[in-house]
Amino acid sequence: MYNAKAVTIGIIIFVILFTSPFWASLLGKSYKETGISLPKNEKECVETTDFMRNKHMQLLNEWRDEALRNENRVYVASNGKKWAISLQNTCLKCHTDYKEFCDKCHVANSVDPYCWTCHLIPQGSTK
Amino acid sequence: MLHSLLLVLLIGAIAWGGATIGLASLFGVVLPYVAVVVFVAGVVWRMVYWAKSPVPFRIPTTGGQEASLDFIKQAKYDCPNTTWGVIQRMLLEVFCFRSLFRNTLGEVRVDDPVNKGPRTIYYSSKWLWFFALMFHYCFLLVFLRHFRFFMEPVPSCINFLESLDGIMQIGSPRFFWTGGLLLVALLFLLARRLFNQRLRYISLINDYFPLFLLLAIVGTGICLRYFDKTEIAQVKVFIMGLTHFSPVGTAGINALFFTHLTLVCVLLIYFPFSKLMHMPGVFFSPTRNLPNNSRAVRHVNPWNPPKQYFTYAEYEDTYRDAMADAGLPLEKQPEKAAE
Numbered sequence: 125m126y127n128a129k130a131v132t133i134g135i136i137i138f139v140i141l142f143t144s145p146f147w148a149s150l151l152g153k154s155y156k157e158t159g160i161s162l163p164k165n166e167k168e169c170v171e172t173t174d175f176m177r178n179k180h181m182q183l184l185n186e187w188r189d190e191a192l193r194n195e196n197r198v199y200v201a202s203n204g205k206k207w208a209i210s211l212q213n214t215c216l217k218c219h220t221d222y223k224e225f226c227d228k229c230h231v232a233n234s235v236d237p238y239c240w241t242c243h244l245i246p247q248g249s250t251k
Numbered sequence: 252m253l254h255s256l257l258l259v260l261l262i263g264a265i266a267w268g269g270a271t272i273g274l275a276s277l278f279g280v281v282l283p284y285v286a287v288v289v290f291v292a293g294v295v296w297r298m299v300y301w302a303k304s305p306v307p308f309r310i311p312t313t314g315g316q317e318a319s320l321d322f323i324k325q326a327k328y329d330c331p332n333t334t335w336g337v338i339q340r341m342l343l344e345v346f347c348f349r350s351l352f353r354n355t356l357g358e359v360r361v362d363d364p365v366n367k368g369p370r371t372i373y374y375s376s377k378w379l380w381f382f383a384l385m386f387h388y389c390f391l392l393v394f395l396r397h398f399r400f401f402m403e404p405v406p407s408c409i410n411f412l413e414s415l416d417g418i419m420q421i422g423s424p425r426f427f428w429t430g431g432l433l434l435v436a437l438l439f440l441l442a443r444r445l446f447n448q449r450l451r452y453i454s455l456i457n458d459y460f461p462l463f464l465l466l467a468i469v470g471t472g473i474c475l476r477y478f479d480k481t482e483i484a485q486v487k488v489f490i491m492g493l494t495h496f497s498p499v500g501t502a503g504i505n506a507l508f509f510t511h512l513t514l515v516c517v518l519l520i521y522f523p524f525s526k527l528m529h530m531p532g533v534f535f536s537p538t539r540n541l542p543n544n545s546r547a548v549r550h551v552n553p554w555n556p557p558k559q560y561f562t563y564a565e566y567e568d569t570y571r572d573a574m575a576d577a578g579l580p581l582e583k584q585p586e587k588a589a590e
Contacts, residue, residue: 149494
């Protein structure tokens, strides 16, 4: 092998860079569950659990547009139930614990929603 | 072209179908490990293979004037003759794609006013450079952004990249510019091969296949984020299981995610055996990484056989008498040499 020193350094850099997902992950903590705590006194959300898990951000975006741009404060869910479009009065009525609910997934997955540039972050956790 | 498109679609269909009928762990657990091993081992193997090829001589390129007499201006960045100059050239090449920047386009203008007839004109063509640069930097940012799925806790530099990438706060989840621009750049690189006739003539399946593969990866990625969504917390649990070598169940994750993952794995497996090896290859390019100092330093081919020398003194010693008989001029006359 020619230029063995330079090539070896190159190979080491390459291997370190491209195995970084593994060792970067092993350096930190493991992540086995979200550790989210659901509201205790309510069983039903606006839509199904799957829908809320996957698409709540799109729903919130739609709600913002409906309430503020179209002045429509009523959302009809897929099961026909009507909900008042309001983050403070509908969502946060049950999901009172910001740290144990919203933050659990958002922080772990580096999601930085801009809800709270206008809305108040719920402070109290009513146990 | 069609073949590579069909091939990518087939791979995607197999992965999607497989994940739907319950083979998700095959595509989500077995394949990624295989792919990473093939990728790392394959690239190292190719690098060692290249390093075994000798490059005894400097390869001067016509990129610019080489170092010559004092009053001739040297093209310092394109034709350096020192190691530091080569480092500058490599930095420009790797980070700014200088070779592409210098791209020119030759064209025959049929009715040229200067020549009053046909004339060949050359002008600077920066399109390839621009979109290639855009593609590579967007790809880098997208790659780095994915580290939020590999690391717990997510480091703040990744957060910063994301806030920068989604700075326009369009929609929710917010639109990441790099994803969109990546798609635009790829489509340009593909269109270039399709609509430039000369380029189309020399394009082969190994040019189209990586383009379509990357398009499919970007497409499924964008779909997963904005349209056919899956819950990323679950995905992170799954990915962290993979990187901690204790895979978890695949239940509840969208089949499209496994299609995305499979396409990335195919890219990793394909990588060491394809033209994508220009990533390590740029560092091995003799026209880029050797200082052009042929005029200042003597480069000797290391495997030349030892020379058989026969100096003039030895020649005269051997043939002195015959030369004296023939009356040829000699350095030493026979009677002097005998002393």
